[in-house]
Amino acid sequence: MSTPPLASGPEGPRALRPLLDAVLEALEAGARARGGPLPAGGPDAVAARLREAAGEILPDLGHPHAVRTLVRAFAEGAADPADPLCAAHLHCPPLAVATAADLAASALNPSLDSWDQAPAASELEAMVAAALAREIYGPGAAHPPAPPAPTAAPGPLTPDCLVTTGGTEANQLALLLAREAHGGTVRLVVGANAHHSLPRAAWLLGLPQPAVVPAPRGTLDPAALDETLTRLTGPLLVAATAGTTDAGLIDPLPAIAARCAAHGTRLHIDAAYGGGLLFSDRHRTLLTGLDAADTVTLDLHKLGWQPVAAGLLAVRDPRDLTALRQRADYLNAADDTEAGLPDLLGRSLRTTRRPDVLKLAVTLKTLGRRGLGALVDRVCAHARQLAALVREHPGFDLYAPPVISTVLFRPAGATDAAVAAVRRALLTDGRAVLGRARPDGRLWLKATLLNPATDPDDLAALLHLVAARRATLVEGHTPR
Numbered sequence: 001m002s003t004p005p006l007a008s009g010p011e012g013p014r015a016l017r018p019l020l021d022a023v024l025e026a027l028e029a030g031a032r033a034r035g036g037p038l039p040a041g042g043p044d045a046v047a048a049r050l051r052e053a054a055g056e057i058l059p060d061l062g063h064p065h066a067v068r069t070l071v072r073a074f075a076e077g078a079a080d081p082a083d084p085l086c087a088a089h090l091h092c093p094p095l096a097v098a099t100a101a102d103l104a105a106s107a108l109n110p111s112l113d114s115w116d117q118a119p120a121a122s123e124l125e126a127m128v129a130a131a132l133a134r135e136i137y138g139p140g141a142a143h144p145p146a147p148p149a150p151t152a153a154p155g156p157l158t159p160d161c162l163v164t165t166g167g168t169e170a171n172q173l174a175l176l177l178a179r180e181a182h183g184g185t186v187r188l189v190v191g192a193n194a195h196h197s198l199p200r201a202a203w204l205l206g207l208p209q210p211a212v213v214p215a216p217r218g219t220l221d222p223a224a225l226d227e228t229l230t231r232l233t234g235p236l237l238v239a240a241t242a243g244t245t246d247a248g249l250i251d252p253l254p255a256i257a258a259r260c261a262a263h264g265t266r267l268h269i270d271a272a273y274g275g276g277l278l279f280s281d282r283h284r285t286l287l288t289g290l291d292a293a294d295t296v297t298l299d300l301h302k303l304g305w306q307p308v309a310a311g312l313l314a315v316r317d318p319r320d321l322t323a324l325r326q327r328a329d330y331l332n333a334a335d336d337t338e339a340g341l342p343d344l345l346g347r348s349l350r351t352t353r354r355p356d357v358l359k360l361a362v363t364l365k366t367l368g369r370r371g372l373g374a375l376v377d378r379v380c381a382h383a384r385q386l387a388a389l390v391r392e393h394p395g396f397d398l399y400a401p402p403v404i405s406t407v408l409f410r411p412a413g414a415t416d417a418a419v420a421a422v423r424r425a426l427l428t429d430g431r432a433v434l435g436r437a438r439p440d441g442r443l444w445l446k447a448t449l450l451n452p453a454t455d456p457d458d459l460a461a462l463l464h465l466v467a468a469r470r471a472t473l474v475e476g477h478t479p480r
Contacts, residue, residue, distance in 0.1 A: 007107040016107065022068045030075025037083035039076060040430030046077050079433055084451055084458035085465070088435035090245065090273055090299075092450040094307040101362035102307050105355045112163075112353035114331040115342045121355040122342055128357050129161035129312075131364065132298070135278045136161075136314045137291050160318045161298075162347055163357055164311035167272030170297040172201040173313050173349065174268040175237065177295060179205060180323035181266065182235035189213060189228060189238045191220030191251060195270055198239050218247055218400075218439050222255035229263040236265045242287055243273025246437035246446065247399065248383075248406030250274055253289030261292070269293040272311070274404055276303025279372040283380060286403070294320070302450065303376055303405075306359055321346060375452045379405040382449045386459045395467050399444050408437055408444040411470045416443040418473065425469050432465045 005015030039046045053073035063069070080086055082093035110118035112125065137159040164170040175198070179186045188202045193215035202210050211232060214224045220240055229236065238260050240251040253269065260267040269290055275298035277283040278290075290296060294317065300310040315321060325346040327334070332343040345351070364372070383402035390398045390409045399408035410419050419436075420443060426432040435446035445466065 008109065012107055019067060023071050026068045026071035027075045030072045031080065033076040036430045037086035037433050038079050038427060038430045042428045050077050082451060084454040085432040085462055087447040087449055088433045090302045090448055092302055092305050095305045095363060097366050098306050098359040098363045101359040105358045110355045112344055112355060113351045114344055118355060121357060122344055124361050125163060125357040128361050132161045132312060133159040133314055136296050137316060157317055160315050160321065162313045164313055165309040166301065166311035167195065167270060167297050167299045168197040170311050170313035171195065171197045171270055172204065174295040174297065175201045175205055177315065177320045177323055178237040178266050178268065179207065181320055186235045186237050187211060187232065189236055191215040191241060193218055193220065193244050193249065194239055194241055195245055198270065218244060218249045220251040220256060222252055222259055225256060226259045229259060229265055237268055238265055239268045239270060242269055242271035242275065242290065243404055245273065247408055247439050248273060248402060248404035250286055250403055257289045257292035267293045268295045270297045272297045272299040273302050275299065276376055277404065279369050280376040281373060282377055300360060305375060306363065310356055310360060378452045379449050382454050382459065383407050385456060386447060386449065389459055389463055393463060396463065399439065405449045407447045408439065410444050414470065419443045419445060421473055422466060422469050425473060426465060432462055
């Protein structure tokens with residue numbers, strides 16, 4: 001049996017071209033067969049179709065056209081975030097240029113655990129880290145320097161960024177760095193609106209039960225925070241949110257930062273969703289106070305239009321990163337680092353790391369700040385347009401004006417059970433994908449608008465589908 005062709009090396013591009021044609025044709029065929037934002041029929045029907053198309057996954061003899069067969073079945077059974085009616089989650093449609101760059105990363109397959117596996121990727125990561133640190137912490141943030149020698153005189157501190165798999169890993173890292181900065185223990189203080197990954201990180205790290213501060217209007221209450229910081233003893237880490245998952249709300253960051261400064265308390269801001277507002281001249285003022293945080297979580301696979309994964313953790317004081325330093329002779333031997341080979345092992349909790357930085361760099365360079373800002377402005381405008389349609393429609397209630405690009409609404413007079421049934425019926429139909437949230441104890445439909453290509457007709461169509469599905473359920477009709 002001949003050796004299957006490889007993706008890199010001199011013959012790599014020649015081997016990839018016909019496969020790429022097959023993949024693109026299969027993507028088109030799968031999308032046509034799906035016919036909407038989600039495959040119709042619900043979990044059992046989707047699973048049955050996939051199993052029939054895929055057949056035996058590990059046959060005795062391989063199938064030469066497996067890539068075409070499986071990609072088509074995969075696409076037919078996918079939720080397509082590029083469909084304007086796929087608006088449930090913080091699940092963005094990736095930019096074509098970022099996806100193309102991701103192909104190059106996959107073909108070359110660098111691993112960012114040692115310089116000799118990723119020479120250019122390691123330098124590109126440093127460049128992207130510096131650029132994004134400047135966006136968060138201001139123009140004083142320069143290229144992150146190499147860790148100083150023990151005898152070196154201290155120089156100016158330059159904020160840094162670590163590339164992560166997303167907000168969950170970034171939040172966990174932030175809590176770990178806070179714990180180590182405080183000598184091995186810290187107690188997390190979060191708002192009731194905080195992302196679930198924060199208390200889970202405390203559990204994973206063996207830390208005390210987090211203290212939860214009320215968030216009466218969906219955002220952390222600074223006065224209640226002040227009372228909590230006054231009452232509690234020991235090292236604390238306050239975690240604020242810039243872009244809640246359920247409603248896209250932003251905590252009062254300046255007031256929270258002031259409370260933390262007054263109490264000498266470390267501050268982390270989870271801006272996984274809202275961090276992309278930094279690119280927009282119009283909307284970045286919503287993040288005033290972000291630069292006061294010791295650490296900041298950012299996800300560019302949300303308001304950055306990147307293929308998953310594209311998370312970051314920004315760190316104000318790079319000395320915090322010494323907690324991540326590890327020594328493995330085969331990756332960062334002391335004599336190699338003394339000879340000038342960069343040490344990458346302290347840049348992550350992971351060892352093998354995919355070069356997710358390439359798609360980020362290509363996107364930042366291709367679109368620039370203004371191009372990314374225009375996309376941010378567009379999806380925020382779509383949210384305001386949808387909110388206006390809901391407000392003007394007698395059959396719907398609007399939760400609140402949107403802050404970023406999330407709109408919560410529900411059929412007027414509907415019970416929570418009816419709202420849930422409408423959402424599931426639309427999912428089963430494959431016609432629209434909406435999320436759900438309970439910001440005030442009631443169940444709301446959630447539209448998270450991350451598709452810059454959405455137009456007003458799409459927004460009107462979304463409301464029409466919800467109204468029509470609500471009407472059929474009230475009349476006792478079963479989903480088609």
